[in-house]
Amino acid sequence: MAFTLSHEHVLITSAGIQTTFPEFVPRDETIEEGVQLFKDAKAGGVDTIFDLTTHDLGRDIRVVEAVSRGSGVNIIAATGTWRDIPRVFWTAEVDEIANLYVRELDEGIEGTGIRPGIIKVANDVGGVTDEGEIVLRAAARAHQKTGAPIYTHTWAPERVGDQQVKIFEDEGVDLNRVCVGHSNDTTDLDYLKGLLDKGVWIGLDRYHPVARPGVPDWRTRTDTAKALIDAGYGDRLMMGHDAQVRLRIASKEAFAERMRLNPDKFLFISRNALPYLKENGGTDADVQNIMVNNPRRYIEGAS
Numbered sequence: 001m002a003f004t005l006s007h008e009h010v011l012i013t014s015a016g017i018q019t020t021f022p023e024f025v026p027r028d029e030t031i032e033e034g035v036q037l038f039k040d041a042k043a044g045g046v047d048t049i050f051d052l053t054t055h056d057l058g059r060d061i062r063v064v065e066a067v068s069r070g071s072g073v074n075i076i077a078a079t080g081t082w083r084d085i086p087r088v089f090w091t092a093e094v095d096e097i098a099n100l101y102v103r104e105l106d107e108g109i110e111g112t113g114i115r116p117g118i119i120k121v122a123n124d125v126g127g128v129t130d131e132g133e134i135v136l137r138a139a140a141r142a143h144q145k146t147g148a149p150i151y152t153h154t155w156a157p158e159r160v161g162d163q164q165v166k167i168f169e170d171e172g173v174d175l176n177r178v179c180v181g182h183s184n185d186t187t188d189l190d191y192l193k194g195l196l197d198k199g200v201w202i203g204l205d206r207y208h209p210v211a212r213p214g215v216p217d218w219r220t221r222t223d224t225a226k227a228l229i230d231a232g233y234g235d236r237l238m239m240g241h242d243a244q245v246r247l248r249i250a251s252k253e254a255f256a257e258r259m260r261l262n263p264d265k266f267l268f269i270s271r272n273a274l275p276y277l278k279e280n281g282g283t284d285a286d287v288q289n290i291m292v293n294n295p296r297r298y299i300e301g302a303s
């Protein structure tokens with residue numbers, strides 16, 4: 001795996017769009033742009049990404065495969081469900097959904113034989129909903145049957161990771177196999193240390209040069225990383241941008257602007273956050289842990 005970004009996306013759309021309304025998504029252009037962007041990332045030292053795109057984000061595994069093969073970047077894909085939980089899941093049994101994830105993990109995605117390596121779940125503003133809880137429990141059980149680790153999307157300002165951990169504990173999940181993502185949307189060290197003391201990994205996996213209103217800017221996010229390293233948690237952190245090659249759930253204008261404001265693309269962390277971390281006392285060993293050792297240990301299940 002070597003140098004790994006722990007939370008990125010190739011293509012984000014919505015469930016079923018490519019099948020029903022293929023003209024809505026420029027697949028070939030996405031592949032072409034994705035290959036170029038990830039070739040650049042590879043030349044800049046990125047070896048592997050986790051692509052945490054689920055079925056409800058319009059995961060298109062053949063696009064992901066083409067981008068990986070064309071660029072040489074390893075891509076670990078995900079099963080699970082993001083925030084657009086299909087209505088058919090709202091009244092489903094937990095095990096019914098768990099079995100869907102298990103099938104993808106064991107046999108591969110949509111008949112391709114390409115097996116995901118991570119189970120993604122998502123809860124956002126307002127915390128864990130009833131249908132969100134069904135999906136969390138399904139992820140827990142799919143993890144227990146397959147050994148695949150879980151990676152969560154949270155809304156950290158509301159400490160949603162605490163709610164997720166509680167449900168995973170209730171399901172008897174080994175918290176060493178859980179990463180609580182989007183944890184750098186807060187600077188609340190008590191919350192983050194509390195999670196880490198439970199034994200989870202933390203994803204510091206939102207990085208963009210221009211801060212959105214109400215969340216920390218990239219330097220502050222990196223200060224949080226340094227504070228956690230200083231508190232002894234440097235061997236439990238991972239980093240990513242939560243960036244995309246194509247994002248169709250934002251307006252074309254908004255996404256183009258987001259890309260324009262980030263000339264470094266998937267190298268923003270390498271060119272900005274990591275140098276800033278080192279200027280502020282982070283060591284090469286800290287960087288090696290966060291970008292190389294920790295993602296590998298998380299996937300391997302090493303403690």
Ligand SMILES: [Zn+2]
Binds near residue numbers: 008
């Ligand atoms: Zn994401």
